[in-house]
Amino acid sequence: MSYVRRIVRTPVGELFTIERPAGFTTWHIKKLFQKPEDYKALMFMVKDQRVEPNYEPYAKAEREFGEDAIFRAALGATPLHEIMISWMGVETFAVEWAERRDEIEKLYQAMVEKRREVYPIVAQSPALHSNYGGNETGSVMGRERFEKYVLPNYLEAAEVMHQHGKFVGAHLDGLNKVWAEIVAKSNLDYVEAFTPAPDSDMSMADAFRAWPGKLLWIHFPSSVQLARHEVIAETARQIIRASAPDHRLVIGITENIPEDRWQQNLLTISRVINEEGVYPLR
Structure with a gap:
């Protein structure tokens, strides 16, 4: 090991x-x-970062793949999520949030300022769209923190991206009902990896109703990947029909499919898309 x-x-x-x-x-x-003394080193690490453009690898990949792929940029995790999940873990974060919230907020603010250096670099890149953060779920981030510490970053990033004609979205694959109206207030262009019920607390209809005008770039529900192919086909059919008459929808898969199922499952979903995904939707 x-x-x-x-x-x-x-x-x-x-x-x-x-x-x-x-x-x-x-x-x-x-x-x-790992310990309260680490705040100083983390603060130094954040402020010492240098952010510079490096567009050529992206442009090279686009040239090589041509029309066989669409590439997406990434703005990284939102600052509080990175502190909570990447640097501390949920249990340690809960203790620090209760006992040394001022230290977390100082670190958060330093990260916000550093992220502001990233926005124009991505906005001026060859990428047409970029994800910003995600993997948030209501039972961990909570509504109050989401509105105070996540939403403002979405608003700032999207403003810069839109100035350059670019799109921005978030990987919101968790339980979103608790902050659905907050996401609606954001200027995100799309919600990526949204996972409809039965794997979350919102249906396709709920999401389209909550987020009018936003493209839903969904994750086909993982729980259905083990079902009979008739069930997979019907689920795909219902997802497409929920987008009628004119909601914008991309069906994707952002989690692993069982090794013995992926080929037939993808063929089944693709067949339904070809049959049902014809505009205008019936």
């Missing part, structure tokens, strides 16, 4: 992570933040 240790050395302290690779994923054994 192999482990990977990464060390960040700063003039005000040393940080490290320990990870264990596990196939297509990674187990995070030790997070970057």
